[in-house]
Amino acid sequence: MKPSLVHPLGMDTYDLITRNAAEVVTEDEVEEMAESPEVKRAYVGYEPSGVLHIGHMLTANKLIDLQEAGFDVTVLLADVHAYLNDKGTFEEIRDTAERMQQQFIAYGLDEDKTDFVYGSTYQMDEEYELDLHAMQVETTLNRAQRAMAEIQSGETAKVSHVVYPLMQALDIEYLDVDLAVGGIDQRKVHMLARENLPELGYDSPTSLHTPILADLTTGEGKMSSSEGVTISMEDSADDLAEKVNSAYCPPTRDPEPDDDGNERENPVLQIFEYHVFPRFEEVVVERPDQYGGNLEYGDYAALADDLESGELHPADAKSALADYLDRLIEPGRKQLQS
RNA sequence: CCGCCCUUAGCUCAGACUGGUAGAGCAGUCGACUGUAGAUCGACUUGUCCCCCGUUCAAAUCGGGGAGGGCGGACCA
Numbered sequence: 224m225k226p227s228l229v230h231p232l233g234m235d236t237y238d239l240i241t242r243n244a245a246e247v248v249t250e251d252e253v254e255e256m257a258e259s260p261e262v263k264r265a266y267v268g269y270e271p272s273g274v275l276h277i278g279h280m281l282t283a284n285k286l287i288d289l290q291e292a293g294f295d296v297t298v299l300l301a302d303v304h305a306y307l308n309d310k311g312t313f314e315e316i317r318d319t320a321e322r323m324q325q326q327f328i329a330y331g332l333d334e335d336k337t338d339f340v341y342g343s344t345y346q347m348d349e350e351y352e353l354d355l356h357a358m359q360v361e362t363t364l365n366r367a368q369r370a371m372a373e374i375q376s377g378e379t380a381k382v383s384h385v386v387y388p389l390m391q392a393l394d395i396e397y398l399d400v401d402l403a404v405g406g407i408d409q410r411k412v413h414m415l416a417r418e419n420l421p422e423l424g425y426d427s428p429t430s431l432h433t434p435i436l437a438d439l440t441t442g443e444g445k446m447s448s449s450e451g452v453t454i455s456m457e458d459s460a461d462d463l464a465e466k467v468n469s470a471y472c473p474p475t476r477d478p479e480p481d482d483d484g485n486e487r488e489n490p491v492l493q494i495f496e497y498h499v500f501p502r503f504e505e506v507v508v509e510r511p512d513q514y515g516g517n518l519e520y521g522d523y524a525a526l527a528d529d530l531e532s533g534e535l536h537p538a539d540a541k542s543a544l545a546d547y548l549d550r551l552i553e554p555g556r557k558q559l560q561s
Numbered sequence: 562c563c564g565c566c567c568u569u570a571g572c573u574c575a576g577a578c579u580g581g582u583a584g585a586g587c588a589g590u591c592g593a594c595u596g597u598a599g600a601u602c603g604a605c606u607u608g609u610c611c612c613c614c615g616u617u618c619a620a621a622u623c624g625g626g627g628a629g630g631g632c633g634g635a636c637c638a
Contacts, residue, residue, distance in 0.1 A: 379631075442598090467597095469598065470598060472599080478599090481600095491598085514596075536597075541597055542597090
């Protein structure tokens with residue numbers, strides 16, 4: 224059965240590890256890790272970008288959960304991957320990687336408990352290169368291209384684009400990772416790792432996938448930093464209020480598809496679920512007496528139910544969301560400014 | 562190495578044959594309506610027409626050269 228260790232939030236280790244995860248591969252493997260988390264290592268790889276946005280923060284929240292559960296945590300600053308994805312010169316990428324590391328610390332990752340590793344410190348080693356070639360022998364072009372989440376549809380793949388996911392798979396072995404963490408968009412990479420690493424004589428890794436936040440203004444697809452509106456560490460309170468207010472927010476958890484049949488989510492609820500409630504014991508929605516006065520929620524489900532029933536108006540939910548996002552970001556924002 | 566196609570608004574593209582310094586859809590911005598957003602109306606904004614040279618009173622448009630991208634062929638010792 225599950226371990227009896229109880230964490231501050233009253234969850235056992237397995238529940239803490241898997242909370243808010245979209246998927247875990249496999250549950251059995253994670254249950255086994257939950258037995259002895261203090262000797263396990265988890266990692267997320269990030270392509271360096273100048274500003275930490277709410278999507279990065281979502282996986283960072285999971286790293287914080289894992290640290291609390293007892294895991295060691297590695298953050299890969301994937302400078303070589305960024306280079307392969309045509310994000311600039313090594314020098315430029317190194318600069319943004321440094322900034323990103325600072326932003327992660329400002330956001331709340333414990334500097335002492337987190338190993339920040341630059342990909343270039345080991346990905347050029349002969350042993351790594353030879354394993355990479357072995358991986359290339361094992362993998363079809365088609366498979367590698369499908370695993371490359373970053374490649375935009377319609378764009379023609381470069382050789383670097385198909386090498387990219389193979390290196391992601393190999394990183395899991397070279398960073399001595401037990402649990403590979405990423406957004407659900409990284410699923411194909413992790414499945415490729417599970418299938419191909421054993422061919423090289425390595426263990427098949429366990430993976431955990433977080434949900435991907437929907438686009439803030441449409442509720443469709445995923446929120447992107449390159450296009451559309453995203454929330455970042457560098458937003459002011461006014462920015463947050465403005466962005467949240469313009470968000471798509473029908474009074475339901477399951478919005479209807481749009482006229483073209485595209486699925487839609489409620490991004491305001493998603494942010495409450497994945498960012499606010501994991502970090503706050505209680506959420507107070509301030510509301511003018513005219514509309515019934517303040518509301519208090521101890522968990523996400525209660526808030527979502529009220530939005531669904533009409534008890535909580537989306538406009539009030541939004542102003543509360545902007546307020547709590549500001550509380551989450553403010554300490555880091557100050558630290559970055561100083 | 563050879564051949565064909567493409568390059569015009571943030572995006573997808575029309576306009577080119579029949580030269581007169583540019584258009585549509587989507588996106589975006591702003592209003593109206595909703596106590597949010599969306600939807601729906603209404604209005605508005607946007608351009609080195611890939612670059613250079615030439616012809617012309619006048620070139621996105623015609624001619625020449627170049628660059629970038631895509632596809633195919635050939636070579637297969």
